[in-house]
Amino acid sequence: MDLVAIARHFPACVEGELRITPITDGLINATYRVELLAGGQQFILQKINTAIFRNPAAVARNHSLVNELLAKTSYPRQLVRQLKTTVGNDLLTVDAQSAWRLLDFVTGAHTIHKANSPATAFEAAKTLGEFLFYLNQHSSAEPEETLPGFVDFAGRMRAYQAALGSASPTRRQQAAAAIHLVNKYLTLPDQWIAWQAADSLPRRIIHGDPKISNVLFDSNNQGLCVIDLDTVMSATLLYDFGDMARSYTNETVEDDAQATSVFDPDMYLAVKQGFSHHLGKLLAPIEAKNLDYAAQTVIFIQAVRFLTDYLNGDVYYATRHATHNLDRAQNQLRLLTELTHFLTI
Structure with a gap:
């Protein structure tokens, strides 16, 4: 699995050298930290576990719905965005069992x-x-x-x-x-x-x-x-x-x-x-x-x-x-x- 090639499908990661490291905290999805070495900007690259979430597109739409609803209020906390692919989709579908997304990385958080x-x-x-x-x-x-x-x-x-x-x-x-x-x-x-x-x-x-x-x-x-x-x-x-x-x-x-x-x-x-x-x-x-x-x-x-x-x-x-x-x-x-x-x- 070429993680760099997958990340390149998202505009923020199209150019420049990338460092991709696994985040092992999660139990369901495969999650990675993506860092652009030139500027230090970071993102979360995630492969949705389609054995658990059989409709990953619905998972992505629900994420967007939550952000849309909260954005209409005075909610004071940061929202984690899903970033579109180069063709404007929420998810990158590599094959029938592989759905990837890119999310904001929250800096200064633990x-x-x-x-x-x-x-x-x-x-x-x-x-x-x-x-x-x-x-x-x-x-x-x-x-x-x-x-x-x-x-x-x-x-x-x-x-x-x-x-x-x-x-x-x-x-x-x-x-x-x-x-x-x-x-x-x-x-x-x-x-x-x-x-x-x-x-x-x-x-x-x-x-x-x-x-x-x-x-x-x-x-x-x-x-x-x-x-x-x-x-x-x-x-x-x-x-x-x-x-x-x-x-x-x-x-x-x-x-x-x-x-x-x-x-x-x-x-x-x-x-x-x-x-x-x-x-x-x-x-x-x-x-x-x-x-x-x-x-x-x-x-x-x-x-x-x-x-x-x-x-x-x-x-x-x-x-x-x-x-x-x-x-x-x-x-x-x-x-x-x-x-x-x-x-x-």
């Missing part, structure tokens, strides 16, 4: 991969909440669906039941403790599923992957901008809050099944305060009253997804060892148990 203090968690949640607040101002526009069924919790539970029925006896036995705990919480998502069926939750544009590394910070650890818009979708804001709570409050790595304590209550309170800092003016009563429930439910559904994949023989998530998905499920169930205990104190 990423944080794990919240290291409640103050950092608050700032990240506030920055994402601000992004969502301005994105949902006075607009009926909806992103195109790029991840079908992503927030279909009824579908996630059906998949779990099917996996439970078809799993090998060995895997069911190895996962017995996790299955027992999932079954203990089996009715947890019922209210959410009922709301979805009745269309009771306000439909908003959400980020879909609000982990802390999708917020860029400046040198003072203040939020600079929100990145990675591939997963934006129409859903409930409760999902983004729940996934923030899930990913920010875990004191260990996501696949640590041995830790006896994983939940940080101070991080949780900071995320809740940060998320509501701007969005408190937008949230409907059903949203504002159910943040705690959302956190529990999203954590539970992620545990179910990991356990489902383990029972299915590890067909979706990449694994490094035989019980990797089971370890992930057990970690999430521990997080759920500790959060639930905290909320009942």
Whole structure:
């Protein structure tokens, strides 16, 4: 793969010597930093993973839609532009399974991969909440669906039941403790599923992957901008809050099944305060009253997804060892148990 040849399809990179280096932080797309040696200008070159995002053109159109909506408001943060190809397209399609794009590089920014203090968690949640607040101002526009069924919790539970029925006896036995705990919480998502069926939750544009590394910070650890818009979708804001709570409050790595304590209550309170800092003016009563429930439910559904994949023989998530998905499920169930205990104190 000739990365320089690919970069040359974008006007900003047509001339001059280029230095292209991989950025290994992402889990889905292949991402590279492109630097023009003559002037030092930098860009992000990215290959969209078409095994996950089967309609990369929709991903690109959603990115443009988000920028257009935010540009119509007084949103104070930087927007990351998609730069056109030499023929005026958002994407360079090399073949049926290869879609490339060039994005702005945000100078003076850094990423944080794990919240290291409640103050950092608050700032990240506030920055994402601000992004969502301005994105949902006075607009009926909806992103195109790029991840079908992503927030279909009824579908996630059906998949779990099917996996439970078809799993090998060995895997069911190895996962017995996790299955027992999932079954203990089996009715947890019922209210959410009922709301979805009745269309009771306000439909908003959400980020879909609000982990802390999708917020860029400046040198003072203040939020600079929100990145990675591939997963934006129409859903409930409760999902983004729940996934923030899930990913920010875990004191260990996501696949640590041995830790006896994983939940940080101070991080949780900071995320809740940060998320509501701007969005408190937008949230409907059903949203504002159910943040705690959302956190529990999203954590539970992620545990179910990991356990489902383990029972299915590890067909979706990449694994490094035989019980990797089971370890992930057990970690999430521990997080759920500790959060639930905290909320009942």
